[in-house]
Amino acid sequence: MSEPVSALAGARFDGFAKVEALPPRGMVTVRGDFESAALQAAVRSAVGIDVPETGRVLFGVGTAIAWLSPDELMVFCAYDAVPEIVVGLQNALADTHALVVDVSDARALFRVSGLDVREVLAKLTPADVSPNALGPGVLRRTRLAQVPAGIWMTGESAFEVMCFRSVAQYVFDILKGAAIPGSEVGYF
Amino acid sequence: MLILRCPYCGVMADETELVPGGEAHLKRSGPGSSDDDFEGYLFHRENPKGVHFERWRHSAGCGKWFHAARCTVTLEVFGTYPAQVTEPPQEIREAISSKRPGWSWREYE
Known part of the structure; x- marks a missing residue:
């Protein structure tokens, strides 16, 4: 049996929020x-x-x-x-x-965490990511920039993002760009 | 920017999450129909100034097709409803009548 490999094994970025590619699930x-x-x-x-x-x-x-x-x-x-x-x-x-x-190998998963994590998501999606609309237990399918994705809360100020494996690098890059230090908006 | 409520997910979906599917409630004229009917089915579309019925697909969300009734002038949305119907449901027609008395669209009013 071959080893499962995720799309971006171990990729991570520490901005004003942390972006991590998750291992296979x-x-x-x-x-x-x-x-x-x-x-x-x-x-x-x-x-x-x-x-x-x-x-x-x-x-x-x-x-x-x-x-x-x-x-x-x-x-x-x-x-x-x-x-x-x-x-x-x-x-x-x-x-x-x-x-x-x-369909375990069809998608890529990311974890985005940090105090301003909602700002990272709000820069990329037209969906309402305020605590009222996207609280614990809600899974919102929407788009992140140009590709479809699913977003849900996994803890206090932590979200998981699911996208198709073929666009994993793209999603990692846009999450990274949205979390660059100094680009905080301070809305949420 | 148009924001429609997806009748399946219940979420307010931004226009950029959706894909437009053209005019709603087309009646198919297939094999055995006259050339005129077939031409109408393929090419003839409403182009109203006012009340209009459209198909949309929640492509970045649940992926389902649904219908929307809206005004092409003001972009006011009268309502959205699932695609498993052949004509606009009564509550949608009443919602339009309360805001646009005397409206008509194709054979509906």
Whole structure:
């Protein structure tokens, strides 16, 4: 088995906020009818978390589930745990119209942290990143400069950013540019 | 700048998060239709000064298509609604009527 490699292994930048490329993480996409009891039960038993409400992300022990669209969920887990979760979900959904795919290597993850972290994001996205709109438990799919991305809070003044792997360098560069010391706006 | 509420995500999505999809509620004229109907389906579009119905896609968000009713003069948005309909829903028509009495768009009013 080959070693998993993230898009920008270990890249980091210390500006007025810290930007770090995160190591590989398990990601499983689940598509189906969220109203169906079979899908809800399958997700609960395989991941241990309920299907989140619209636009939300729910965290478990080492896992998380994010609502990506009206028929699409993203399960986050340890990279090694993916085969077990995929098989568990596929078996539970064998008789249901649903899709479960391991997409761990399709995306890149970043962590942006620091007191002024919202300013870094606000420079890049048209989305409302104020604490009222983008608080804990909210996952906002939007764009960062020219590419689609997902943003959610992982702690006090820390966000995680998800983008497609092919644009990982671009997203790292724009986050870096937005966090350059001296470019603080002081809005939030 | 147009800001539309995505009826699926519930978020206020900026125009730059969306992709425009042209006129809404087109009726397809396919095989077996007359040449005139087919030409109309392909090429004839409304170009109103006022109330207009459009399709939009939340491309940087949930990726779903939805409909929007807005005014082309003032950019006022009367409402957005899911794409699983063949004509503007009643509440959208009422919202337009309350602000633009006597409006009409194609066969709707």
